[in-house]
Amino acid sequence: MARIVVVSQSEDSRSKLVKLLASSGLQVFRSCSSGSELRRALSESEDCVVVMVGYTPDCKPDELMWDYKDSIQILLIAKQPVLDNIESPEIFRLAMPASGQAVLGAVEMLSQLHRMRLPRRTGESKDIVDRAKAVLMKQKGLSEPEAHRAMQQYAMNHGMKMAEFAAQILKKAEE
Incomplete structure (x- = not known):
């Protein structure tokens, strides 16, 4: 709802x-x-x-x-x-x-x-978002809801999809 x-x-x-x-x-x-x-x-x-x-x-x-x-x-x-x-x-x-x-x-x-x-996340984009949340949780010491919220806010403030931002987080984590 x-x-x-x-x-x-x-x-x-x-x-x-x-x-x-x-x-x-x-x-x-x-x-x-x-x-x-x-x-x-x-x-x-x-x-x-x-x-x-x-x-x-x-x-x-x-x-x-x-x-x-x-x-x-x-x-x-x-x-x-x-x-x-x-x-x-x-x-x-x-x-x-x-x-x-x-x-x-x-x-x-x-x-x-x-x-x-409402757009539904595909399995692939959900996986990317989940992995990026895990990176944020580890690097910043955030809880899962805090990591989700931080990603959601950043993506919304910068006019991008959450999966796009998650991919950026994963790319930077690999560097």
């Missing part, structure tokens, strides 16, 4: 949305009040469905989709004039006021779409 991240400047909107999703058995990974908080949450996970109620000044939905296009799905719940200004066709829009059933249906649909488009 994709991780769900709820974003709204309004504490009331966030808590109502989290309760709605939880009542339907959907677990919320993070609840964020700002764009910077959202970006930190996205850096911790590769598979997110972002549910935005309106948007924060420091995080416009179009910019977010541009930055994270391959790793997120966005549901924007807002008033119609706001929705009309969204340019990205990949952003799913829901006009306010929206019923709880409409929100749940949209989140479930986006979770399924997200699962279908």
